[in-house]
Amino acid sequence: MAFEGSASRCKTADGNPILSWSNLNYDVKTKQHGVRRILNDISGQIYPGELVAIMGSSGAGKTTLLNVLAGRVQGGRLYGDIKFNGATRDPHTFKRMLAFVEQDDLMFSLLSVEETLLASAQLRLSDEKYTDSDKRQRVETVLRQLRLSHVKDSKIGGHGLRGVSGGERKRVSIGMELVTDPSILVLDEPSSGLDSSSAEMVVELTKEMSRQRNLCTLMTIHQPSAEMVAKFDKLILLSQGKLVYMGPASQALSYFENQGYPSTNSNPANFFIDLMTVDFASDEAMRRSEQRVQALVDHFAEYRERDSASQASKGQMVSSHKSFVSGVTTGEIANMPTSSEQDFNTQHLDSKSRNSNSSVSIYDGRSEKITQMAGPIRASITNDITNEVANIVYYEAPPMNRWLNEVLVLLKRDWILSKRNMPLVYGLIGECVVNLIFLGFVFFQLGKDQSSVQNRIGALFSLTVQCTFPVIIPVMTVIMTSRDVLLRERSGGTYRMTSYFFAKSLSFFPLVIAPYYVMYIGMYFLAHLQYDAAKFFIGLANLTAILFAALGFSFAMSMAVRSLEVAHIITPVSLGTLMLFAGNLSNAKAITPVLRWLKYVCIYYYAYSGFVQNEFDGLEFTCTPGAAICYQTGQDVLNTYGLNELPIWECILLNVVLGIAFYALAYCLLRWKAKPRYLWL
């Protein structure tokens, strides 16, 4: 099924807003001021196909309103009512119908643009509706529409890695959402950090997407240019958490003019912000600006009441499309006089941009296409986008894809990421080579005399310890640095958490196992451990078990601790403490009784005990004449160190069990502890 084939979606219920909210109030508790009201009695609605901007000065409450409407606000108290397509929202369905483009572009820096979009499409588009080639085709379409085809093989970049530009990265963020089938697209400050032409391009593209896919798009925006303001269908203007205006963008200037505030700025956005900002320059300026803002808020509340009353008296529903307060829908724009919008545009485009060949376009609501003022790029954007067919909105979340498919997509993505993570790959290989050289040659060709007892003990304990620190710390760092992406994907319901764990662990496993097997084999022959096929493979199994447990420990630690710095302190401290119970630094049978249980949750104890039993069992040593202590057999050594309490197979099995327990703990921590507690209406 092709992108265009989305016509099979259900049509929007005629006349209903896709999202409506009434009397929203949001309070937070602060140490200095006690309870503070951040949003004050905000009502409104938006319709499919609309592009809506939330504007206001810094601290006006734009992001808070956006988060409340997207169901992503945490902490504080939220009152009011929010309806999705006229009904109470179901969190699970809503989060999968909503595409949220965060201000920070949270993506994997090592993936290419195309790989990023493809993973999003493969994970989030239903397998029941789309074949793999449909998904690839959709990615191609979105790449073309968002003008990203020429950089599709470039890496996203970031963290010191050169990648695509800021504007391209933002478009990839948007593309990741647009490859799916959302009903509502929400963007938090999509223009932040972009130059004016990139910002304008982002707004224009989202506008066209909204039109063509009948998608309701809501964004916060900071000081847009006049050209950008002209592209919005509806404006929500906030000041100090209160509504100053909500209605068609094209009528905002005349609305304020009617109240005695004629525009004083060639950019309407600057004019609105100036009008709504409280001036803290002096007490007098503050008093006057606060009075002005309050008058604007009161006037709009009255206006809204009058408008509702007049709608009611005409026998129309309060939420009628043609209500000024409600704003207008795509279809209704066609019925509206365009003069006001054109006035708005022409009044506020400065002469430079009007006359130049720069990328400026005006939306002509009647014909629902962009009237090009200039620029071949704009023309091709428009052509690409208008090829789509839509006018449809989803109200039901698509079913989740099959677990195995999710795992395969994630596994492929994680494997690419692991492979490209050169510091991790080279770090693990380098560490194993260095260990092999030192362990192999410090304990070179061990004999059967008494000193070889101590050397064997040292070699096997070092091997055990080397399987933890150099694995756990880098793997934990990699997981923690990508945790933001995980949380973003999780909040969008992109995949199941079990799929994530399974795929992530499987992708790390070969990366860790391969160099460690080489180290073990090299050390086995250099140190001349007992040459016996069964012992060789039992040792290998024991090594695999501790590496599995170490990876589980990395996951548990990554989920338990929020800050990487803290994790880098806690991890060595906890591993160092656990080492005390391994049976080398203290006698396994003589640990203080109250702490003895700790050896049973100690991965070192099982691995070390397994290695030592495997090696010493069956060995006989020569005694130095006159020596005070002499171990005649390997069994004597095991008895002295107290390391033969559990059989080897049990040691291996228990490390596997501990590994599973760590994974289970990590899963629970992620599911319950790291789960964002969103307030929900």
Ligand SMILES: Nc1ncnc2c1ncn2[C@@H]1O[C@H](COP(=O)(O)OP(=O)(O)OP(=O)(O)O)[C@@H](O)[C@H]1O
């Ligand atoms: N959880 C919270 N605790 C305390 N204060 C909060 C909280 N959330 C928001 N605020 C305050 O509410 C006000 C509005 O915040 P918000 O982030 O919504 O503003 P904004 O309009 O998006 O500002 P900006 O454009 O600067 O990002 C700010 O003064 C902010 O400090």
